[in-house]
Amino acid sequence: MLVDLIKCHGSHNDFLLIDESEGNYKFDDFKRRDLALALCDREKSLGADGILFIRPSKVADAQYRIFNSDGTEASMCGNGLRCAGRYVCEKLGKDEAVIETMKANLKVKKHEEIFIDIPTYQVEISPVSFNLTSLPLNLDQETLIQEKIPQLSEELTFTALAVPNPHLTAIVSKEQLATDLQKELSEKVNNPNDLFPDGVNVSFVRLLEKGNIFVRTFERGVGFTNACGTAMSASTLVTCLINENELDQPINVYNNGGMVQCAVHEQDGTYTIDLIGNATYVYSAQIEVDFKQEGIVAEILEQEDFNEDLQYSRLQEHAKKYLSHF
Numbered sequence: 298m299l300v301d302l303i304k305c306h307g308s309h310n311d312f313l314l315i316d317e318s319e320g321n322y323k324f325d326d327f328k329r330r331d332l333a334l335a336l337c338d339r340e341k342s343l344g345a346d347g348i349l350f351i352r353p354s355k356v357a358d359a360q361y362r363i364f365n366s367d368g369t370e371a372s373m374c375g376n377g378l379r380c381a382g383r384y385v386c387e388k389l390g391k392d393e394a395v396i397e398t399m400k401a402n403l404k405v406k407k408h409e410e411i412f413i414d415i416p417t418y419q420v421e422i423s424p425v426s427f428n429l430t431s432l433p434l435n436l437d438q439e440t441l442i443q444e445k446i447p448q449l450s451e452e453l454t455f456t457a458l459a460v461p462n463p464h465l466t467a468i469v470s471k472e473q474l475a476t477d478l479q480k481e482l483s484e485k486v487n488n489p490n491d492l493f494p495d496g497v498n499v500s501f502v503r504l505l506e507k508g509n510i511f512v513r514t515f516e517r518g519v520g521f522t523n524a525c526g527t528a529m530s531a532s533t534l535v536t537c538l539i540n541e542n543e544l545d546q547p548i549n550v551y552n553n554g555g556m557v558q559c560a561v562h563e564q565d566g567t568y569t570i571d572l573i574g575n576a577t578y579v580y581s582a583q584i585e586v587d588f589k590q591e592g593i594v595a596e597i598l599e600q601e602d603f604n605e606d607l608q609y610s611r612l613q614e615h616a617k618k619y620l621s622h623f
Contacts, residue, residue, distance in 0.1 A: 298585070299320075299583060299585055300584050300585075301319065301320060302314060302581070302583075303384070303578055303579075303580070304343065304345065304578075304581075305384075305579060306380070307377065307557075307574055308523055308524030308555045308575065309523035310346055310374075310377070310524045310525060312345050312346060312363075312376075314351065314380060315348060315350055315351065316351040326370075329364050330364060333347060333348045333364035333365065333366060333367075333368050336584075346516070347364055347365045347366055347374065348363070348364050349361055349362075350363070351385065354397040357394075358391075358395050359381075359385045359394065361381040361397070365518035365519050366518070367518045369518040371462060373400065373460070373461055373462050374526060374527065375420060376525065376574070378398070379420050379576040380576045381396060381405075382396055382405030382418050382576065383407075383418050383576035385405070386407060400424065400461040401424055403421045403423065405421070406419050407419075411557070412612040413608070413611070415609060416575060417574065417575060418573070419573045421570075421571065421572075422530040422571070423570070424460075425458060425459070425460050425461075425534065425570070426459045426460075426461070427440045427441075427457070429457060432457055432458075432464075432493065432495070433463075434493055435492055441455060441456060441457040443535075443538075444456075449486070450467075453467045453473075455467050456535045458535075460570070462498060462528075463497045463517070464500060464531040465493075466500045466531060467502065468504060468536075469502065471503060474511075479501045480515065484515075486499065495517075497517055498515065498516050498517050498527070499514065499515045500512050500514045500515075500528045500529075500531065500532050502535065505551070507541075507542070508543075508548050508549060509548070510532065510533065510536055510549075511623075512525075512528060512550055512551070513553060522554075523553045523555075524555070526572050527572075529552065529557055529559055530570040530572050533559035533560075533561055534561050536548070544562065544563055545560060545561070547559070547573070548560065551616050551619065555574075555612050556616045558573040559571065559572055560573075575612070577606060579602070579603060581600070581603070582598075583597075583598045
């Protein structure tokens, strides 16, 4: 079977994008899982954090589903949604579209450039829930907002929320960020445990100056990534809840892959978040895939670069220079 794909990234959270409607591939979920396991392997194949499958939708301009590199399906991915949104908008010749995701139909639209010559898209991150059953998190309380979880840490204060992916965030110091604390904590809650039966994304957040934060995330099903869109959105919301940042104002969110902007909005107690950032195409490729009982065999037949990554590297340098002051 011949499969066409695009390698793309949002803040170097990278994906392989496959348009199922164009290829009429007729993948089932077993094949999507197997493709993710095989093609996302960085040592043996193309390598990526996950695969974005673009599909027809009866209720939106397109549907997208995302399978992580470990073969599990995520309900949402903000960085991936920007890439999927760009693809759908350009395919339809539109500046905005509605994308069907697992939990909601979300708006995506072309946005003014976040940095010179970088394709930039704004996506809606919602719904937002603080109810612990939404994650789920097994504690004898309804919400967890800036509280300790003694089973995890005596020094950190956590906020738990679903956007709709489950997130556990902690505001930390530069010194705490430099330790193995996040890795140890993240592995604990993503291996079999009593608190988070389905695992959780864990973000450490540093406050830099008003309107600027740094976020590093251990993603459920992936591990540490250069950036996680829903995590940066959730982390921005938390900084607004503790009055470190303002609602309705764009906030620069730095990460190991570069920078995005988030703006938090509230109406009648309900939050939505705008996630604004790059949707960069790295290359297009055609591969030959053979689904065998013992595993997938994939061979790259063609590959063509888009030459967009050079400009994105300038944004990365800008972000690194800014962070060097902190």
